[in-house]
Amino acid sequence: MENLNLTNVRVRIAPSPTGFVHIGNLRTILYNYLFAKHYKGKFIIRIEDTDQSRFVPGALENLLGVLQWAGFENDEGPFITPENTLGEKGEFGPYIQSARLKIYHDYIQQLLDKNKAYCCFCPKERLEKLRADQVANKKAPKYDNFCRNLSREEVQSMLAGGTPHVIRFKMPENKEIIVKDIIRGNIIVNSKDLDDYVLMKADGFPTYHFASIVDDHLMKITHVMRGEEWIASAPKHVLLYEAFNWQPPLFAHLPQLLSKSKKKLSKRDGDASVQDFIEKGYLKKALLNFIALLGWNSGTEQEIYSMDEMIKQFTLDNVHKAGAVFDIDKLDWINGVYIRELSIDEFYNECLPYLVNSDLLSISGEKLVINETGERVKPGFVKDILSLEQTRIKRLNEIPEAIGYFFRHELDYQPEALIWKKSDREQTIENLQNLIKLLKKIKLHEFTKENLEKLIFEFLENKSIDTGSMLWPMRFALSGQAKSPGPFEIADALGRKKTIERIESAIAKLQNQ
Numbered sequence: 342m343e344n345l346n347l348t349n350v351r352v353r354i355a356p357s358p359t360g361f362v363h364i365g366n367l368r369t370i371l372y373n374y375l376f377a378k379h380y381k382g383k384f385i386i387r388i389e390d391t392d393q394s395r396f397v398p399g400a401l402e403n404l405l406g407v408l409q410w411a412g413f414e415n416d417e418g419p420f421i422t423p424e425n426t427l428g429e430k431g432e433f434g435p436y437i438q439s440a441r442l443k444i445y446h447d448y449i450q451q452l453l454d455k456n457k458a459y460c461c462f463c464p465k466e467r468l469e470k471l472r473a474d475q476v477a478n479k480k481a482p483k484y485d486n487f488c489r490n491l492s493r494e495e496v497q498s499m500l501a502g503g504t505p506h507v508i509r510f511k512m513p514e515n516k517e518i519i520v521k522d523i524i525r526g527n528i529i530v531n532s533k534d535l536d537d538y539v540l541m542k543a544d545g546f547p548t549y550h551f552a553s554i555v556d557d558h559l560m561k562i563t564h565v566m567r568g569e570e571w572i573a574s575a576p577k578h579v580l581l582y583e584a585f586n587w588q589p590p591l592f593a594h595l596p597q598l599l600s601k602s603k604k605k606l607s608k609r610d611g612d613a614s615v616q617d618f619i620e621k622g623y624l625k626k627a628l629l630n631f632i633a634l635l636g637w638n639s640g641t642e643q644e645i646y647s648m649d650e651m652i653k654q655f656t657l658d659n660v661h662k663a664g665a666v667f668d669i670d671k672l673d674w675i676n677g678v679y680i681r682e683l684s685i686d687e688f689y690n691e692c693l694p695y696l697v698n699s700d701l702l703s704i705s706g707e708k709l710v711i712n713e714t715g716e717r718v719k720p721g722f723v724k725d726i727l728s729l730e731q732t733r734i735k736r737l738n739e740i741p742e743a744i745g746y747f748f749r750h751e752l753d754y755q756p757e758a759l760i761w762k763k764s765d766r767e768q769t770i771e772n773l774q775n776l777i778k779l780l781k782k783i784k785l786h787e788f789t790k791e792n793l794e795k796l797i798f799e800f801l802e803n804k805s806i807d808t809g810s811m812l813w814p815m816r817f818a819l820s821g822q823a824k825s826p827g828p829f830e831i832a833d834a835l836g837r838k839k840t841i842e843r844i845e846s847a848i849a850k851l852q853n854q
């Protein structure tokens with residue numbers, strides 16, 4: 342691998358505020374952050390907003406919000422202040438490109454003076470026709486260098502007349518360009534495959550290529566880590582560094598994210614915004630852990646990493662170039678691991694918003710209100726219920742459905758569902774009636790999972806009753822669903838009164854059938 346100078350690492354993420362942060366963007370952000378932290382370098386944010394037509398309101402705030410959520414504090418660049426306004430820090434600012442136009446104008450002048458760039462006055466119509474002809478002739482669309490050799494006088498008079506123009510890079514002819522990529526080795530391209538691309542647009546804004554290399558140079562960026570889709574731009578960048586006589590940074594193009602069918606990730610496969618994943622109930626630690634593994638591994642079998650472990654172990658040696666498969670089942674599994682690590686209080690705090698948003702509960706001071714019944718309950722009641730699902734769910738948004746039955750006034754199910762496959766209606770009614778008698782015998786403070794289990798099993802054994810013919814209807818009567826935690830656990834969490842009520846209501850349903 343390239344002999345890296347890793348003593349003064351400065352990396353940047355350079356998002357364009359053209360949409361909300363996606364999983365792929367988060368991976369780029371994470372790798373840059375891990376790299377900076379691993380080498381005790383600087384993590385910089387620069388906003389590339391030079392394409393004003395693609396600006397999406399709210400995108401910058403979304404980005405900074407995601408960084409705050411992830412806990413990635415940048416050393417330089419924009420940030421959200423404690424007063425919730427937009428601040429900026431660092432000595433290489435401004436860090437928002439639209440505020441740096443003067444800088445780009447000064448640097449483009451240098452290239453014009455060195456004869457490395459030129460003004461192009463071709464009207465849009467001419468360029469469109471040129472392109473259409475090339476496509477019709479099955480040629481790769483390329484600018485034909487029409488304005489490359491205009492005389493100084495011609496240029497001056499067009500400029501004086503205010504003719505709209507762009508500034509193009511003067512592509513050297515037949516030159517081998519080497520992009521040094523840490524992950525992929527040398528990427529070699531010939532300049533004859535590139536054209537005189539635009540550096541400055543007619544609206545006076547620089548293109549991405551130009552602004553980005555001027556800024557990477559001025560901000561002393563040492564490593565450029567970004568998605569594979571930018572590889573095609575890298576030779577243009579290398580040439581610009583040469584034109585200025587600047588030392589280019591080292592590049593690392595990160596592997597593409599692929600769906601399980603090895604196609605480019607689409608929205609359906611999970612290429613959704615980070616916000617969507619958060620709302621689905623993926624925990625921050627799980628999401629970051631999973632994303633770290635999309636292109637990197639530590640060289641061991643380890644799959645669960647804390648942030649500190651990732652920082653310690655992350656290097657570019659272990660980032661691979663083959664596409665990384667986005668496997669949502671693996672994300673679910675990792676999320677499950679982190680959910681089980683939460684204390685019950687943490688789990689409760691994570692789940693409460695889902696219960697409130699799904700209208701099951703409302704918060705009333707220290708207490709909670711069950712919306713359907715109006716009953717006020719203590720958080721401990723909800724914690725007991727939640728603890729039944731903590732080992733079962735994979736995403737927090739499964740919680741309202743999983744435990745909704747605890748908060749219903751009446752459960753809605755067909756009475757036949759209460760009957761165990763080896764039993765019948767009469768037997769089920771009788772078993773449930775016996776069950777009520779048993780439950781009524783247990784003192785309120787002894788109404789625990791363990792006691793219930795002991796008492797009911799003793800009864801079943803004495804009477805030689807099949808366990809399923811009592812426990813199935815009991816569990817169904819309490820939950821109203823075919824899959825749920827065990828009957829004793831549910832009864833314990835529900836409490837004696839509600840448990841008896843639900844069993845009585847099941848008997849009534851069977852009797853009225």
Ligand code: GLU
Pocket residue numbers: 354355356357389549553566567571
């Ligand atoms: N502005 C580019 C983006 O939106 C940055 C690419 C780069 O990192 O050079 O991702």
